[in-house]
Amino acid sequence: MPIFNIHHITRYEYDRPVKESTNEIKIYPFQCPDQETLQHELLITGHPEVQVFQDYWGNRYGSFNVLPVHQQLVIESKLIVRTTAPSQLRINFHGSWQQLQDETNTQLLLLELASSEPIAAQERINEIARSVQEKAHSVAATVEAASEYIFKHFKYIKGITTIETTVDEVLEHQAGVCQDFAHLLLKILRTLGVPSRYVSGYICPNKNGMRGEGATHAWIEAWIPQYGWAGIDPTNNVWVTNNHVKLSVGRHFNDCTPVKGTFKGPAKQKLSVFVSVGYEDGHVFEDLNNVDTYQQQTDNEMADSFSAQQ
Template structure:
């Protein structure tokens, strides 16, 4: 059961004072049996009171505000977490779609997560989905595994060509992207097959074993396997999720899992930097610093930001 020390600093700097900054954070580890929080401390500029709650998806979220004028906002998370899942996930590869239908019909939550969003190029998604169904009796887990492999082999991992607002239609055109893009694509394919699945935001901690996305916020998918439950699968690395992933939040898509978002009053250009350090039990430390600037909106007094940091956002700007 590995233990990871994760230090995550998100820093906003403004070229002129802003005020009335109201923010929501989802940087708390997701409550589940696969991980155990040993220490977690969050430090925020000016030490505002953080009101926490659990959202519809079971994520722990915090809300705080900085009303006074300020030119910087720093959110620092210091986490020590033990992942308790096995390094070899024992997934049920026997349950098929008949069993899935029975379980989905009894759970409105699963119905919602199996409802596909119609997009412009849905026919292309239908074609991909049809290619995965070569044998009518394939199990749900087998289909998820084939979908993961298809994305890994047919879409290139390239930073900088997509943003947090990139759509599935655009990903199909690029045939490339990063972890957030691959997660959204996989969700679209699986939901087209009426398989419940959800977006996951977190960290990947592989200690330099060649997996992509190390050292920054990462994204993957959880698929609902009948008579088993939720199983994580990572299309960026073509692996089932075991004890090298740390989960922060889940939802329908990225918008339900945004680590930091909020609004402020003022006309300012903001500069965002995100530092992530992951320490391993053998003493190895992986560090990464990313930065991104956002343009001033001179005709709007109310400036909004909805910014992910790490692999899903900042690295795309590099």
């Protein structure tokens, strides 16, 4: 049961004073049997009161305001978490498609997460879905095959996509980062009728090395009949065990944005996101993203969306 020390700093800097910043944060560990929060401290500019709620998907989120004039907003999370999932999962690889249909039809949430709207390149998605299903003998095997397909046919390249990149564009690029691969896998699985949800969190140090470790990360969870939610990471083509820390879940990235909000003022803003993950043996993995934004509207929307783009 490894213990991780996770330090996550989101920093907004403005070229002129702004005011009335209203924000929503989803940087609380997801409450589930696979992880245990040992300590969590939040430090926010101006020390505002944070109201904590639970959303439709079961995520904890905080809401706060920074009303006085300011030229910097820093949101710092210091988390110590123990992951309690076994290193070897016992996923049900015998669950049939009929069992999946029976379970999905009795739960409204699963029905919602199994539906998929067609995209411009839907026929390409259909081809991929058919090919992975033909090679598999069960729902879990199909999920695994779909993850493997993405891992083998799409390159992991930072900087060529953004948070607004669509699945159509990912298919065109044949490349992307964790968020892109998660959305692509969701589209494939939902096309097959497999309830699936987006997951935002951290990928922690692994002796074999993993793409995206030491930073915020994204993967998906698929509903496996007679088992439940099983996480799978298409960026690394692994089932999720105790090297992933989960923050939030939802239908897509917008349901899991770590930080988003609005402010008043005609200012340009600069966003930087720093994440470090410390392991029990003293190793520390760090990642820093600097993002320049040029929004100058009176009521600007800002999002720490790049924190999931690793």
